[in-house]
Amino acid sequence: MQYCSDCSNKTSVKIPDGDNRERYVCEACNTIHYQNPKNVCGCILEWQGKVLLCKRAIEPRHGYWTLPAGFMENNETTMEGAAREAFEEAHATATDLRLFGLYNLPRISQVYLMFHGELKDGYMKAGDESLEVGLFTETEIPWDKLAFPVVTESLQRYFEDRPDHKVHVADIGGRHGSVINVTRY
Numbered sequence: 001m002q003y004c005s006d007c008s009n010k011t012s013v014k015i016p017d018g019d020n021r022e023r024y025v026c027e028a029c030n031t032i033h034y035q036n037p038k039n040v041c042g043c044i045l046e047w048q049g050k051v052l053l054c055k056r057a058i059e060p061r062h063g064y065w066t067l068p069a070g071f072m073e074n075n076e077t078t079m080e081g082a083a084r085e086a087f088e089e090a091h092a093t094a095t096d097l098r099l100f101g102l103y104n105l106p107r108i109s110q111v112y113l114m115f116h117g118e119l120k121d122g123y124m125k126a127g128d129e130s131l132e133v134g135l136f137t138e139t140e141i142p143w144d145k146l147a148f149p150v151v152t153e154s155l156q157r158y159f160e161d162r163p164d165h166k167v168h169v170a171d172i173g174g175r176h177g178s179v180i181n182v183t184r185y
């Protein structure tokens with residue numbers, strides 16, 4: 001962050017008084033621009049034993065398959081965010097959503113909140129961010145064409161535990177998205 005979003009003057013990196021980390025601080029108005037992790041909300045939607053996946057039409061990982069998921073917006077709940085992403089990416093209506101997993105991605109400062117539920121009426125159609133959308137059984141899932149480690153992890157745990165899903169908490173880190181500390185509640 002080179003310029004202050006409040007007054008457009010230059011920022012510099014320093015540790016503010018009473019803090020213990022470097023922050024972007026405006027040289028003119030002294031505003032401290034804190035940067036904190038982002039929440040990503042997503043869902044695993046099932047219809048007749050198959051789960052909904054979207055083929056990404058955007059970078060990163062263009063052309064790879066993912067679960068509907070995206071950054072949470074202001075003024076919505078995590079569950080609303082998950083349902084909104086399913087609608088935007090696949091025109092899918094999510095029903096009966098429940099929390100499935102909480103995934104910490106400290107290396108990229110993100111927290112994923114993954115829900116699971118039903119795909120209403122099995123209806124789906126590719127949204128602007130998807131090249132195509134589809135329903136997959138466990139064996140049909142393109143495991144080597146999944147976009148992100150958190151997607152692989154979610155789907156593996158989902159099929160492993162079916163039909164009695166517990167809530168999972170895991171930390172995903174390392175260069176290749178290795179998974180550490182999976183806990184089920």
Ligand SMILES: [Zn+2]
Nearest residue numbers: 004007026029
């Ligand atoms: Zn400023």
